[in-house]
Amino acid sequence: MILYETERLILRQVDDSFAQQVLAYYERNRDFLTEWEAQKPAEFYTIDVQRLNLRRDIEIFARGDSLKLWIFKKVDNDYSNVIGCITFSLITRGIFQSCFVGYKLDQGQLNQGFVTEALRKAIEVMFKDFGLHRIEAPIMPRNKASIKVAEKLGFENEGLSRKMLKVNGIWEDHIRWVLLNEHEQE
Numbered sequence: 665m666i667l668y669e670t671e672r673l674i675l676r677q678v679d680d681s682f683a684q685q686v687l688a689y690y691e692r693n694r695d696f697l698t699e700w701e702a703q704k705p706a707e708f709y710t711i712d713v714q715r716l717n718l719r720r721d722i723e724i725f726a727r728g729d730s731l732k733l734w735i736f737k738k739v740d741n742d743y744s745n746v747i748g749c750i751t752f753s754l755i756t757r758g759i760f761q762s763c764f765v766g767y768k769l770d771q772g773q774l775n776q777g778f779v780t781e782a783l784r785k786a787i788e789v790m791f792k793d794f795g796l797h798r799i800e801a802p803i804m805p806r807n808k809a810s811i812k813v814a815e816k817l818g819f820e821n822e823g824l825s826r827k828m829l830k831v832n833g834i835w836e837d838h839i840r841w842v843l844l845n846e847h848e849q850e
Contacts, residue, residue, distance in 0.1 A: 666733070670785045673778060674743075675733040675750070679722060682734070682743070683714040689746040689770065690714070696771040700807065703833050729755055731790075735769070735782050747773045750786045752799070761797035763790065767810075780813050787817065791845040798845070802828055802838035814841040 666677040678686070690697070691709060707713050724730040735748040748769035755763040765787075769779050790796045801819055803810045819841035827835035 668785055668789060670781050672738055673782050674736045674738055675782055675786060677732065678718060678734050680715040680718040683711050683718055685744060685746045686718065687711055687714045693771050697768060698832055700831060702830060733786055735778065747778065750782060752790055761795065763796055763799055765799050765801050780816055783813065783817055787843065796845060799843045801841040803841055804836050804838055817843065819843045
């Protein structure tokens with residue numbers, strides 16, 4: 665399994681043996697995440713669905729289409745408490761060398777710089793280890809916290825895409841924040 669460290673965090677790919685920790689994360693943040701994510705059926709909040717989702721994450725990674733890294737605090741020292749995740753999806757090769765990124769954090773861990781720290785490392789990995797040229801983060805205009813993170817990390821606003829993603833049952837506009845790999849070899 666893939667594992668990376670920052671000063672305070674561990675970012676790692678997990679398998680289905682982490683289903684209970686992932687389920688606990690989603691249960692803890694169910695109301696908080698509703699505003700920012702696709703609607704989820706009741707079955708989503710079961711151990712069986714989480715096991716299945718984690719297996720799918722590994723399969724999709726094996727095909728080269730996506731990478732999901734779960735976030736843990738080093739201080740916890742035992743991987744018992746998921747505090748968030750970063751997903752690089754729709755990885756496209758060829759002349760595009762690009763992907764989308766999405767991220768979320770436990771409501772109880774906000775405003776401590778964890779997302780910025782985790783994303784900084786994950787972006788480095790995608791540019792250096794995966795050789796990508798472009799990472800796009802679609803963010804709803806009202807999501808001021810995510811916009812602040814994107815700006816801190818050097819993402820640039822490339823404009824608004826109307827009704828881009830269906831979030832909590834509603835087609836929402838998203839600002840397309842983009843970061844280019846300025847250090848890649850030509």
